[in-house]
Amino acid sequence: MSDLVRVSVTDRIAVIRVANPPVNALSQGVRQGLSDAIETVDTSADIDAAIIVGDGRTFIAGADISEFGKPPQPPALPDVINRIEASMKPIVAVLHGTALGGGLEVALGAHYRVGLKGARVGLPEVTLGILPGAGGTQRMPRLVGVDAALDMITSGRHVPIAEAEKLGIVDTVSDEADPEAAGLAFAAKILADDRGVRRIRDMDPPAKDDAVLADWRAKVTKAARGQIAPPTCVDAVAAALSLPFEDGLAEERRLFKTLLDSPQREGLIHAFFSERKVAKLPELKGVEPRPVAKIGVIGGGTMGAGIAFCALLNELDVTLIERDQDAAAKAAGTISGLADGSVKRGKLTQEKRDALVGKSFRAVTDYAALSDVDLVVEAVFESMEVKQDVFTKLDAVCKPGAVLATNTSYLDIDEIAAMTSRPQDVIGLHFFSPAHIMKLLEVVVADKTAPEVVATGFALAKTLKKIAVRAGVCDGFIGNRMLAVYRAAADHMILDGASPYQIDKALVNFGFAMGPFAVSDLAGLDIGWATRKRRAATRDPRERVPTYADRICENGWFGQKTGRGYYKYEDGARKGTPDPEVEQIVAEERAKLGIEPRAFDDEEIVRRYMAAMINEAAKIVDEGIAKRPLDVDITLLSGYGFPRWRGGPMKYADMVGLDTVLSDIRTFAKEDDYFWRPARLLEDLVAKGSNFDSLNNED
Ligand code: HSC
Numbered sequence: 001m002s003d004l005v006r007v008s009v010t011d012r013i014a015v016i017r018v019a020n021p022p023v024n025a026l027s028q029g030v031r032q033g034l035s036d037a038i039e040t041v042d043t044s045a046d047i048d049a050a051i052i053v054g055d056g057r058t059f060i061a062g063a064d065i066s067e068f069g070k071p072p073q074p075p076a077l078p079d080v081i082n083r084i085e086a087s088m089k090p091i092v093a094v095l096h097g098t099a100l101g102g103g104l105e106v107a108l109g110a111h112y113r114v115g116l117k118g119a120r121v122g123l124p125e126v127t128l129g130i131l132p133g134a135g136g137t138q139r140m141p142r143l144v145g146v147d148a149a150l151d152m153i154t155s156g157r158h159v160p161i162a163e164a165e166k167l168g169i170v171d172t173v174s175d176e177a178d179p180e181a182a183g184l185a186f187a188a189k190i191l192a193d194d195r196g197v198r199r200i201r202d203m204d205p206p207a208k209d210d211a212v213l214a215d216w217r218a219k220v221t222k223a224a225r226g227q228i229a230p231p232t233c234v235d236a237v238a239a240a241l242s243l244p245f246e247d248g249l250a251e252e253r254r255l256f257k258t259l260l261d262s263p264q265r266e267g268l269i270h271a272f273f274s275e276r277k278v279a280k281l282p283e284l285k286g287v288e289p290r291p292v293a294k295i296g297v298i299g300g301g302t303m304g305a306g307i308a309f310c311a312l313l314n315e316l317d318v319t320l321i322e323r324d325q326d327a328a329a330k331a332a333g334t335i336s337g338l339a340d341g342s343v344k345r346g347k348l349t350q351e352k353r354d355a356l357v358g359k360s361f362r363a364v365t366d367y368a369a370l371s372d373v374d375l376v377v378e379a380v381f382e383s384m385e386v387k388q389d390v391f392t393k394l395d396a397v398c399k400p401g402a403v404l405a406t407n408t409s410y411l412d413i414d415e416i417a418a419m420t421s422r423p424q425d426v427i428g429l430h431f432f433s434p435a436h437i438m439k440l441l442e443v444v445v446a447d448k449t450a451p452e453v454v455a456t457g458f459a460l461a462k463t464l465k466k467i468a469v470r471a472g473v474c475d476g477f478i479g480n481r482m483l484a485v486y487r488a489a490a491d492h493m494i495l496d497g498a499s500p501y502q503i504d505k506a507l508v509n510f511g512f513a514m515g516p517f518a519v520s521d522l523a524g525l526d527i528g529w530a531t532r533k534r535r536a537a538t539r540d541p542r543e544r545v546p547t548y549a550d551r552i553c554e555n556g557w558f559g560q561k562t563g564r565g566y567y568k569y570e571d572g573a574r575k576g577t578p579d580p581e582v583e584q585i586v587a588e589e590r591a592k593l594g595i596e597p598r599a600f601d602d603e604e605i606v607r608r609y610m611a612a613m614i615n616e617a618a619k620i621v622d623e624g625i626a627k628r629p630l631d632v633d634i635t636l637l638s639g640y641g642f643p644r645w646r647g648g649p650m651k652y653a654d655m656v657g658l659d660t661v662l663s664d665i666r667t668f669a670k671e672d673d674y675f676w677r678p679a680r681l682l683e684d685l686v687a688k689g690s691n692f693d694s695l696n697n698e699d
Pocket residue numbers: 022023025061062063064065066072076077078098100101102103105124125128131132133134136253256273276277
């Protein structure tokens with residue numbers, strides 16, 4: 001018997017205990033152990049029934065994701081589950097923690113299911129680009145009906161145990177805290193009532209209604225925007241409704257394999273593991289963060305108010321400092337408005353809202369109110385002078401050990417830190433707008449930042465339910481520095497003949513949440529205009545300048561907030577429509593520059609955009625601004641709308657082939673060898689026949 005699955009017997013009931021920490025994933029040893037355990041149960045005259053429990057904090061959280069893409073090792077999970085179901089003695093699965101994916105499928109192979117309070121169940125395979133491939137798509141519809149099954153399978157959501165009981169996924173929810181005790185009590189009752197075995201495979205499937213399936217297919221295909229797993233899940237469930245059980249299983253396995261072999265699966269699993277690895281930095285091993293309960297926020301504008309609200313929602317005490325009473329009152333009003341919105345959407349109770357805004361928050365003007373805060377986030381205007389003045393004041397009032405953070409987008413944090421007597425406590429915490437919604441937090445480490453301060457940044461991100469990425473100091477850190485370059489590639493394509501609408505469309509079709517021009521309209525065109533003006537004096541004469549963008553700004557068209565930008569937003573619409581006047585401006589600027597426009601197809605647009613992005617990312621990794629390629633991937637996935645199923649730009653580059661990307665860059669360099677300068681790291685990796693992923697495991 002494998003060590004990962006232990007069997008003991010209590011009162012003629014076998015306890016099959018899966019012990020594969022941390023989440024009892026169904027690795028080969030667990031599958032073998034489960035199979036052997038059922039054999040023992042079936043052949044022992046001393047056993048009348050069995051319960052399957054998970055050791056530690058959870059039942060089984062699914063197949064072992066790290067095995068996907070490697071040669072399969074027997075026994076296959078579907079066979080193990082069929083073996084459990086075939087047992088002649090009642091088998092009870094006891095679900096605590098999270099029973100997910102293959103874990104829930106094991107439970108569906110059992111004859112009865114008991115849930116513990118607080119447990120959640122789900123079939124999240126779709127989020128990894130696959131489908132429940134161990135009978136989930138065949139058994140779940142038989143158990144809960146087509147709509148409930150498709151809802152779970154195509155969304156991957158974690159269903160709270162009370163809802164799972166209502167749906168009929170579990171037979172009962174036990175009050176016991178201990179899974180073994182709950183399972184033994186339930187199994188004893190099954191035996192006392194002589195209820196015997198009960199197999200989902202023997203249940204009739206729900207009737208097949210083609211119209212219902214067509215609706216689901218249309219709905220998930222639209223939402224999936226290029227992802228193949230969701231509609232394939234619908235196909236698998238359709239098989240459950242029309243085929244005998246065994247044939248349905250075979251069809252499920254066939255569909256599973258097509259998804260398993262797809263690059264989308266590779267991209268999504270890379271995203272899954274990278275999201276977990278991103279916070280594991282060798283430099284933070286064994287470093288304790290400083291405790292943070294009270295924070296200060298300086299500036300209550302777009303970012304400051306969002307950061308303050310996010311902190312309040314996550315139980316921190318917040319003191320906000322503004323320039324004068326009016327601005328403080330305005331900031332307090334913004335935060336009340338955000339809180340009211342949350343109450344309206346059912347995210348916050350009125351009572352909780354009143355406590356957060358009334359007791360845990362205050363907006364004032366006197367920096368003395370910050371004397372006992374543990375951490376401050378500065379979010380004032382993007383001006384070195386203003387920020388340095390703020391940090392001088394913070395240095396004077398904050399207690400020793402308080403972390404002093406800036407939310408600057410581009411400025412040199414070393415210069416800001418130099419204004420204080422404690423540069424070791426100064427760090428960048430770069431939030432994204434809207435700060436209470438966007439997941440990404442760049443933790444920007446300056447020259448003298450102490451390791452505990454970096455650890456505190458990561459711990460704060462966890463408190464705020466954000467994904468933190470470590471970045472070094474440079475103009476724009478990881479994300480905005482890349483954005484400047486891939487946006488420039490898009491601008492060059494416009495100068496040469498593409499339209500903003502064609503570029504946006506090509507990139508949305510590629511999978512981006514939005515195209516770069518729609519993004520600019522959302523963020524405000526004035527930001528880029530100010531940056532161009534700031535950089536004009538130091539600009540290299542070889543740099544191509546998107547003068548058309550300045551012309552648009554000169555008209556006062558700053559995007560959505562002014563009703564006009566690259567797109568027109570009529571009557572406050574949030575989705576813009578193409579603007580012929582913008583195209584006219586672009587045409588005029590091309591003529592002024594003597595450019596004869598040429599046609600671009602969508603493929604070339606994507607190749608240029610991605611090559612620019614990947615090349616800059618390679619420079620960022622080479623310079624140590626991002627420690628690993630995965631840090632770049634997570635930045636783009638969680639802050640810049642990069643399609644998750646492509647894994648991030650570095651993973652995408654690996655999948656396309658670095659030699660292909662480099663060859664594109666060299667081709668483009670023939671017309672503009674100033675912009676298209678290949679990154680040294682990219683050249684090195686191509687020369688070695690290696691890839692970005694090879695750098696993800698270096699400590
Ligand atoms: C599946 O089940 C497919 C099936 O349909 C079977 C198909 C077979 C078909 C065969 C046909 C022939 N595997 O997240 P945390 C690691 S697909 C391996 O920080 P939490 C994780 O990397 C699976 N490792 O903890 C981390 O490692 P580290 C469906 C897994 O408490 C550590 O565990 N299931 C793993 O915040 C802790 O994880 C899912 O998608 C796995 N399945 O959250 C569930 N799961 O310490 C995925 C976790 O080295 N997991 N790890 O960094 C989760 O959603 C979360 O981990 C939990 C816990 C909610 C379980």
